[in-house]
Amino acid sequence: xxxxxQKTITLLLLIALGLVLRSKFKNKEQTNGIKEIVLSxxxxxxxxxxxxxxxxxxxxxxxxxxxxxxxxxxxxxxxxAFSMFGIEKNSxxxxxxxxxIPSLAPGLSCFPFIAEFxxxxxxxxxxxxxxxNKFFVLITLYLLAMNMFLKNSTDExxxxxxxxKSLLLSMVQEPINLLIIIAIVLLSIGxxxxxxxxxxxxxxxxxxxxxxxxxxxxxxxxxxxxDGKKGLVSSILLFRAGITMVISSGMIYVFHITExxxxxxxxxxxxxxxxxxxxxxxxxxxxxxxxKALPKEKRTFDMELAVLMLAFSLPFSTLLILGILSTGxxxxxxxxxxxxxxxxxxxxxxxxxxxxxxxRLSKA
Numbered sequence: 001x002x003x004x005x006q007k008t009i010t011l012l013l014l015i016a017l018g019l020v021l022r023s024k025f026k027n028k029e030q031t032n033g034i035k036e037i038v039l040s041x042x043x044x045x046x047x048x049x050x051x052x053x054x055x056x057x058x059x060x061x062x063x064x065x066x067x068x069x070x071x072x073x074x075x076x077x078x079x080x081a082f083s084m085f086g087i088e089k090n091s092x093x094x095x096x097x098x099x100x101i102p103s104l105a106p107g108l109s110c111f112p113f114i115a116e117f118x119x120x121x122x123x124x125x126x127x128x129x130x131x132x133n134k135f136f137v138l139i140t141l142y143l144l145a146m147n148m149f150l151k152n153s154t155d156e157x158x159x160x161x162x163x164x165k166s167l168l169l170s171m172v173q174e175p176i177n178l179l180i181i182i183a184i185v186l187l188s189i190g191x192x193x194x195x196x197x198x199x200x201x202x203x204x205x206x207x208x209x210x211x212x213x214x215x216x217x218x219x220x221x222x223x224x225x226x227d228g229k230k231g232l233v234s235s236i237l238l239f240r241a242g243i244t245m246v247i248s249s250g251m252i253y254v255f256h257i258t259e260x261x262x263x264x265x266x267x268x269x270x271x272x273x274x275x276x277x278x279x280x281x282x283x284x285x286x287x288x289x290x291x292k293a294l295p296k297e298k299r300t301f302d303m304e305l306a307v308l309m310l311a312f313s314l315p316f317s318t319l320l321i322l323g324i325l326s327t328g329x330x331x332x333x334x335x336x337x338x339x340x341x342x343x344x345x346x347x348x349x350x351x352x353x354x355x356x357x358x359x360r361l362s363k364a
Contacts, residue, residue, distance in 0.1 A: 014213055015318075016220060017217055017220060031218065034218045042215075046111070049204050052187065063129050067133050070247060078097060081239045084239070085352050092299055098144070103275035103278050104272040105275040109314055112215045113318075113322055118325070137275045141278050145285060153289075219318055233312050236309070241341075242341045243345060245341030249337040252337070263329075264324070264332055267324060268325060286303045
């Protein structure tokens with residue numbers, strides 16, 4: 001049995017363990033407690049170790065900008081799916097999807113697998129990439145959500161400056177980002193992981209070891225299969241993954257990326273699940289409309305769709321990323337990646353095409 005297959009089976013068994021333990025975690029607070037340990041302790045430690053072990057290069061600071069470009073490309077690619085699925089861009093469904101499709105949450109859905117399959121250097125680069133994504137989901141998406149909200153209402157005032165200041169402050173205070181800043185400062189003055197006190201490195205090593213098992217068990221605990229627009233959400237996620245692969249193949253070609261690990265990194269980071277932050281922005285404006293008792297059909301966003309999309313997105317992205325990394329360097333080929341992306345887009349369109357054909361036949 002190959003090492004990649006052994007790793008894959010081990011990781012899947014940890015997800016299965018989370019599914020088995022679901023009966024022991026009967027309320028959301030318990031599950032969120034595990035997520036908080038991952039995001040505030042285990043993941044920051046892992047990122048800090050990875051950054052402190054690489055040699056800093058000024059070219060690395062281009063990485064967040066490339067990710068930001070990807071976010072915008074995904075934002076403008078989103079409406080391509082709307083005509084395919086009969087969604088109006090200015091509807092609550094369209095606005096909700098415009099918020100969620102371009103967002104990324106690599107912490108839970110991507111980083112553990114990068115650490116396992118691609119190593120610490122790749123994880124450090126992925127962490128820098130997420131800095132650009134954080135600016136997009138925290139600042140840009142809030143401004144876009146506010147613009148959608150204002151266009152859909154007539155008399156609401158929003159303290160934009162105060163909200164952006166609050167978001168920037170929360171971004172700096174987030175443990176992952178705080179340790180990224182500390183690591184960059186230490187590296188810039190010649191301090192690396194081997195020169196840190198042994199007590200400090202022991203703490204980071206032991207807390208970092210928690211990350212992969214906790215993340216995978218959390219996925220098993222948190223996965224939800226709610227009723228509702230499951231068909232639409234599944235098709236949107238297939239389209240999102242397909243267009244992501246197409247864009248990634250283009251970026252690999254444009255930037256002349258030839259190293260297999262870097263190519264795989266350029267593939268799997270963009271395939272991360274949708275971020276929680278767009279839901280937070282949506283929730284804020286949803287609460288304002290709910291307080292005014294605005295009818296559902298007149299609201300800016302579809303809250304139920306946003307929650308359902310997040311619930312499906314995490315397991316979908318996890319299995320897709322795990323599958324790609326398990327194949328070794330098979331997908332580290334722009335041509336294979338391009339056709340795989342087009343195949344996923346075609347698969348996303350099939351249910352809608354079958355439904356339309358059925359309606360035509362029933363009317364005939």
